Every structure is written in C-alpha cells, then in structure tokens.
Amino acid sequence: MFCLHHVLVQKNKGWVKMLNLTALMLEKVGIIVIVAYLLSQMKSFRHIIQAKHNTNERILLILLFGAFGIISNYTGVEVHYNSINRATWLSELEHESALANTRVMGVVIGGLLGGPIVGVGAGLVAGVHRYTLGGFTAFSCGISTILAGIIAGYFGQKRKQMGKQITAGFAVMIGMIMESVQMLLILVMAKPIEQAWSLVQFISFPMIFGSGLGTLLFMFIIKAIKRDKELTRANQTNQAFLIADQTLPYFRQGLNINSCREIAEIMLKLTDADAVSITDDHQVLAHVGAASDHHIPKSKPETGLTKKVLEGGRISIARSKKEILCVYKSCPLEAAIVLPLKVKNKIVGTLKMYYTEPEKLDKVQQELAEGLANLFSTQLELAEAERQTKLLKDAEIKALQAQIHPHFLFNSINTISALCRTDADKARKLLLELSSFFRGNLQGARQMLLPLENELANVRAYLSLEQTRFPNKYIVDFQIEQGLEKVLIPPFTLQPLVENAIHYGFPRSKSEGRITIRIFSENNQLQIIVEDNGKGIPEERIQVLGKQTVISKKGNGTAIFNINERLKGIYNGKACLTLKSKVDHGTTVTISIPLDNKGVVDQSV
Structure with a gap:
C-alpha cells in the first residue's frame, strides 16, 4: 500500500514538473514572439520577409533565423535528471x-x-551553437536542428512550386513534426539510453506544444506583414488609377512608338511592375524597365505568351520564366500578366506587366492590370471615335458627344478605386459597367438610330455608377412595355434626360428622390417619359429649354436642346419633345417618336 502511494505521489510530482516546464517554455516562446513582433515594425525586416530572395537577402535571413535559434539556446530551460x-x-x-x-x-x-x-544555413548556425553549450544531448540536438532546416526548406520550396502559400497550419504541422524528430534522435543518439528515455518523456510534450504555439504566433506576424503590404497596395490603387487620366492624351494619338512609350513610363511609375510593354498586333511599340536590352521597340514580340494573347484574345498570366516563353534564357522576367487591347471587339494590341519576382504578381496587381486593360481599350475606342467624328455630318451628334464630361469618367474611376479597398468584386463589376457605358456612347456616335434596348442598357450602366457614388439618394422605376426592345430610336435620347433628372432634380435633397422611366406605344407613337419628384424648374427657364442652349453651373445646357434639334431633323418634324415642371414638385419630359419611322430623313454617314 505504501509503495502504491509512493508511486502515485511521484507521478503527480512528475506531472507538476511537466506543467511547470510547459509554462516556462511558453514564457520562452513569448520572448521570441516579442522579438519577432518588434522586428516586424522595421521596414528592413518587412522587406526581407519575401517568398523569393537574392543572395544578400538569403544571407540576412540565415543570420536572422539563426539568431532566433541562438536566442532560444541562451534563454532555454536547463533540465538535469528531470529537475528544472x-x-x-x-x-x-x-x-x-x-x-x-x-x-x-x-x-x-x-x-x-x-x-x-x-x-540549412539557419540550422547550422543554431545547431552548432547548441552543440557548443554541451550536455549529453548536444550532438543529437545539433543534428536535429540542421535536419529541421533541410526538411523545412525542402517542403517550403515544394509548396511554392505547386503554387500554394505557406499557411500557418502547414508551418505548425512541420514545426511539431520536427520537434518530434528531435525527440526521436535524442533516443537514438543520446547516451545513456535510460536517461535519454526519461528526458524525452519529460520534455517532449512541453517542447512540441510550445514549438507549435510559437510557430503559429510567428506565422501570424508574418501573415500580418504580408497583409499590411496588400492593404498598402490597395490604398495605392487610387493613385494608380490616375494612369487613366494621365495616359488619355497619349491614347488620343493612337498606338504608336512615341505615345506607347509615354504610357508605359507612366504605368511603370504608378504600379509595382518591374517592366511594362505595349504592342500592336504585330510588333513591340514600347518596353520600359527590366529586360529592355532584348525587348526592343519595332521588333516582333519576344515572348510566346504575347503571341498566345494576340491569337486567342484572352488574358494570360505566367508565374514562371518557363511560362513566359521568352527566347532569351538570361531574361530576368519571371512573371507576367498579358492583356488584350480591343477596339470594337477586334484585338489591336496587348498590354503587358512584367515582374522579376512571381510573388509581386498578387491579386491586387492582377485586378489592377485587368481594370487598366478595360480602361485602355475604352480609351482607344474613344480615340477612334474622335477620329470618326471628323467624318460625321450630323452637327448635333458632335455637340452631344462634347457633352460627355470627363468628370463623369474621373468620378467613376475614383469610386471604383475606393471600392478596390473594400469590395473588389463590386469594383470589378462597376469597371465593366463603365466600359459598357462608354462603349454604348461610342456605338451611338457612329449610328443615327439604334435599338431601344441598347439605349436602356446604356442608361442602366450609367445608373449603376451613379447610384454607387450616391447610395440611397434616389430610386429609379422602369416601366417598359414589352415588345418595344427592337424599336429604333436616336442615340443619346434617354440617358441625358436621366442624367439631368439626377443632377438638377436632387442637388441637395435630404429625402429620397424618385425617377420614373415609362416607355410605351400609343397611337402609333413611341412615348418616352422621364419623370422626377425633384426641385422642379422655374417657369421662365422652361420657356427657353429645348429652344436654345442654357448656361448653368453644371454645364452649358445643351442636352435637351440637342435632343430636340435631332428629333426635328431625323423625323422631319414628326417627333417632338415636351417639358412640364413645377417648382418643388418635379419635372416631366416626354418624347414622342413615330413608330413606323417613315418620316426618317436619310442622314447615313
């Protein structure tokens, strides 16, 4: 009975000691984590914690993580015959x-x-230092430390090659396995075996648990560093969208060597790309940044990736030098995103953003590149439209085109760039809406009549952008008679009216405004009615609206005048625009268009 009691007492003492050791191990883990956190606040430390490094950065990492091992050795817990x-x-x-x-x-x-x-380097530094401290496990612990570095490095590299991230869970698993391997090596190498077995029983749980927890906390710090970097990039997206404004004058010149070089220089300055290249459908027009020695303007595209995009018209992403397919083996470019530039759905060239490190091509950069490609395609179409307008005979179309204010484009871009930080999916959808809106405007500039459904699509794209900028300011109610979708109407008939209702009807209204769009047929006439419950228009102003341009704070008041004049010219006086309004009660604009179009004047261009 006494022997049993003695055994139980000894076991309880053993558990108490193990718990004490566990607590001490957690304390030592805390020291390392605190050091790591303090280092994470240093810009130089954040810089070297990257997935790919040059020789100097590898040396710094070896010294850094080797130093963590040395600190662990000096601050460790000495165990002597299961006493602490x-x-x-x-x-x-x-x-x-x-x-x-x-x-x-x-x-x-x-x-x-x-x-x-x-x-291997960090393992050697920490392992050799552990060996110099002595103790009957010095050799086995030194070897296990080096082995841990080799195995962790191998699995880390393999995971990256597979395109997977080093997650906290993966790191914890490897760390705990390596601690278990260390316990096994102590049993195999340390002598005497009885003392080694007793030691492993005592320290295995505290060390494996402490290592797992420490690795988890350390990886959280590393992930926070990388997350902060992504947030920083997202915050810089607003600045990157200035590209659209700064490059527009050059896109107006078309795709040529001089304009494309200026565009590429602007992009290189405002993005994290290491090189930017622009091609037309058969040659390089500009390449600035890394690899400029062999990616030369006026030459054929050097990469198979570019040829693939020109042929298929789809975005291509490469995350290795092999995927880029550059014919120069010494090319420093190791990642790229190549996007097609289109005009009227025809591929006219490519936009390419290159990176010397694959990890730089993250989700933020990818979404930015895709957005810029859409904007650039729109700008190219705008440039083409400008060239086409010189041939248009319809003066009213020209006047209406001039009324598409650049402020709308810039405000939309600012809205989209702000959403990139909070709702990337919505930002992407709005970017497509912006592209759709301007494509609709370009299509209208080249046609005298287009289907009603096209005009409605343009209005909806416009409203998506405006309602994102001013949520809950107003609601829009569409009441469209079925079967009228294919009816031809003049372009820019409905959208300017909706724009006027938004900007002039509810300038500072605190209550929710309402805009009703009704389209129906009556007496062989297409009736288009845009009604709002806004502030209304004074009687003296109604007398001149539609009859002449009217000066206003937000523009020159050409929208209604241009619509009215074009209706008169196109339908030979058989179409009309009427306007009714009452101050503080709202405005109603009604357009009547003949459904048979027999009165249409031939104005083909």
Missing part, C-alpha cells in the same frame, strides 16, 4: 544536463520562408 534549472541565461550546460527550448521553431520558419539554403 531556472537560470535565465545559459552559456554552458553540465555534461548530464539537457536543454529544453524553441530553437527548432525559428529554423523551421526560416526554411519554410527562405527555402533550403536559408533552412
């Missing part, structure tokens, strides 16, 4: 003592982030 030495700084161990610490944790993280070279 609470010394705070260890410079030497007794021959029969062992060391419980978090040395393997830093080596494993270094290997996962920096690859085999960093893993």
